[in-house]
Amino acid sequence: MTRRTTFLNLLKSAPLIAPSMLKCDFGNLHREVELLESANVPLLHLDVMDGHFVPNLSYGPMVIKRLRELTELPFDAHLMISDPERYLDDYIAAGCDSITIHIEAVPEPVALLQRIRDAGVAAGLALNPGTPVEKIAPALESCDLVLVMSVEPGFGGQKFMPSALDKLRELSSMISTETLLSVDGGIGPDTIGSTAQAGAKLFVAGSSIFDASDYREAATQLFDAASQAASASL
Numbered sequence: 710m711t712r713r714t715t716f717l718n719l720l721k722s723a724p725l726i727a728p729s730m731l732k733c734d735f736g737n738l739h740r741e742v743e744l745l746e747s748a749n750v751p752l753l754h755l756d757v758m759d760g761h762f763v764p765n766l767s768y769g770p771m772v773i774k775r776l777r778e779l780t781e782l783p784f785d786a787h788l789m790i791s792d793p794e795r796y797l798d799d800y801i802a803a804g805c806d807s808i809t810i811h812i813e814a815v816p817e818p819v820a821l822l823q824r825i826r827d828a829g830v831a832a833g834l835a836l837n838p839g840t841p842v843e844k845i846a847p848a849l850e851s852c853d854l855v856l857v858m859s860v861e862p863g864f865g866g867q868k869f870m871p872s873a874l875d876k877l878r879e880l881s882s883m884i885s886t887e888t889l890l891s892v893d894g895g896i897g898p899d900t901i902g903s904t905a906q907a908g909a910k911l912f913v914a915g916s917s918i919f920d921a922s923d924y925r926e927a928a929t930q931l932f933d934a935a936s937q938a939a940s941a942s943l
């Protein structure tokens with residue numbers, strides 16, 4: 710079984726709440742991972758920023774490799790970087806289970822998505838708030854995951870942009886049922902329901918988990934809100 714197959718199997722347990730490891734306490738990574746495992750989250754979302762594609766820097770493959778030694782939770786890596794093809798092998802070797810690149814960084818992404826799949830890793834494509842869905846349409850068959858940004862990428866703690874809802878609705882009618890539709894930015898108890906109704910299955914949550922005193926309670930609240938909204942829209 711490849712990492713890609715295991716990652717895609719997660720879809721069966723949707724809604725999936727993915728803590729965004731941009732907002733964690735980097736001085737206590739081991740403790741943070743333990744707390745997230747006790748919170749029963751199904752995966753971790755790793756925000757990789759290069760200070761060039763986005764105006765912020767986070768962490769790279771060395772930190773991810775060390776994190777990999779701390780947990781068996783699947784890693785959903787979101788590369789907010791220019792020239793991802795240059796660094797791809799490092800993220801594969803670091804133990805990522807899915808790797809998402811940005812259409813704004815790779816306007817012709819099919820070959821790179823295929824390279825990710827050939828490495829046995831799930832391939833994802835993200836689009837920024839200002840990018841229309843048509844830009845990624847030709848590449849959708851090469852995607853295991855599609856990530857709709859509901860804030861401008863770069864920082865946690867921003868306000869959810871409702872324009873993401875139309876994109877989620879449009880994409881859910883375009884992708885296969887085996888593709889994970891993901892949303893990232895400003896996801897909390899008040900916003901997750903509308904994104905679940907619009908078709909999202911994987912919800913990246915930073916502030917709404919890491920600013921809470923009890924990660925388990927926060928993740929459960931998000932899971933329940935997404936489940937209720939998803940079943941109400943059936």
Ligand SMILES: O=C(CO)[C@H](O)[C@H](O)COP(=O)(O)O
Nearest residue numbers: 729862863865866895915916
């Ligand atoms: O990719 C990101 C920012 O580029 C983060 O994943 C995202 O913003 C999560 O943080 P929050 O839930 O606080 O919005």
